[in-house]
Amino acid sequence: MTKSSYRIGQIVPSSNVTMETEIPALFRARETVAPERFTFHSSRMRMQEVTKEQLEAMDADSTRCAAELSDARVDVLGYACLVAIMSMGHGYHCASEAKLSAVTADNGAPAPVVTSAGxxxxxxxxxxxxxxxxxxxxxxxxxxxxxxxxxxxxxxxxxxxxxxxxxxxxxxxxxxxxxxxxxxxxxxxxxxxxxxxxxxxxxxxxxxxxxxxxxxxxxxxxxVSTAHQLMRALDLPAVAPGAGTLLSGRYADTPYRSIDSHILHS
Structure with missing residues (x-):
């Protein structure tokens, strides 16, 4: 039976106030042209200043957030800090997505993880x-x-x-x-x-x-990139009016770039 509603989990820096506005706005735009509906659920990692030290400490807390969100049985998780991932070394989005997805599986609620970097x-x-x-x-x-x-x-x-x-x-x-x-x-x-x-x-x-x-x-x-991959991770057409070319519908059915499709970097 096809699902009609989905739970979107978001791993969010404690000082981030945009991920919980723009991502829902993109999904609400999708709701104007498609039948599925979405709810949004967040867990926060402590970070105030955008420094490499605070980003590294924050990222170490991401596994706790993934476990908390999997308690809510979310259908997909989005990691909402591009620079935290990219400051951890080349290709780290693959390692982060694999690590956090494993946390959800270990908690009995396996779900794909999309990092904004990936x-x-x-x-x-x-x-x-x-x-x-x-x-x-x-x-x-x-x-x-x-x-x-x-x-x-x-x-x-x-x-x-x-x-x-x-x-x-x-x-x-x-x-x-x-x-x-x-x-x-x-x-x-x-x-x-x-x-x-x-x-x-x-x-x-x-x-x-x-x-x-x-x-x-x-x-x-x-x-916009994160919303596109979240929709594809849910195996839904990635479309949201008013969000530019990527979500125009032209790329609605492109394959989800899961961690298995990336080349892991050392």
């Missing part, structure tokens, strides 16, 4: 990107880690901008309308895809299609 990589694969331009809110050293991580996955990062916002609540307060001008300032001439927000805390949803129309090429964010 979802961004998957989105670039789905869109056939070779070269990208990128905007991130992080300080320059962390932004460089993100750029290096993405390039290790086989994509060339051309121009990129680090907004250098150290406090995570300040990242959430960044006006997404400002991203339109910042994106125009990027050298995106050779980019196949523009990443408007390489961070699920920095809001960008309301500007995705504006920038896409302005630049004339696909524009994604960590949140």
């Amino acid at each position: 979802a961004l990589v998957a989105a670039l694969e789905v869109l056939g990107a070779k070269k990208i331009a990128l905007i991130a809110p992080y300080m320059r050293p962390l932004t460089k880690l993100v750029v290096d991580y993405i390039e290790d996955q086989g994509f060339e990062v051309g121009d990129y901008t680090a907004l250098e916002i150290p406090n995570n609540l300040d990242v959430a307060a960044h006006d997404p309308r400002n991203l339109v001008g910042i994106a125009k300032g990027l050298d995106h001439s050779e980019a196949d895809v523009v990443v408007l927000s390489a961070c699920v805390q920095m809001p960008s949803l309301q500007s995705i299609e504006i920038v896409e129309d302005t630049l004339g090429k696909p524009v994604i964010s960590a949140a």
Whole structure:
């Protein structure tokens, strides 16, 4: 029997206030064109400042969150911190997804795990990107880690901008309308895809299609990429009106990039 309702689990940094707004907004948009319905359930990891030290400590707490969410028998889990994964070493999204999925299985409630880092990589694969331009809110050293991580996955990062916002609540307060001008300032001439927000805390949803129309090429964010992979992990068509090319329906049935389909990096 086909399911009509799903529970979405979210592993969220304690100072993140955007994942629980943009991801539900994307699924609510899907509800306007598809019959399935969704509820959202979060568990939080402590983090205030976006530093490598706090990110590493936070990530160590992710297994507790996965266990708590599996107690609620969620159907899929999303890990809502791209830079925490990417700062832990090349290919770590594969290890994190495997580790957290194993926690749910050990708890008797096996569920797929989507990291925002892995979802961004998957989105670039789905869109056939070779070269990208990128905007991130992080300080320059962390932004460089993100750029290096993405390039290790086989994509060339051309121009990129680090907004250098150290406090995570300040990242959430960044006006997404400002991203339109910042994106125009990027050298995106050779980019196949523009990443408007390489961070699920920095809001960008309301500007995705504006920038896409302005630049004339696909524009994604960590949140849009995560929603796409969450939907595919549930074996549902990945579509959400108003969220740009990736969720337009053109890529609704692309294969879910599970951990088994990635090449694990040492």
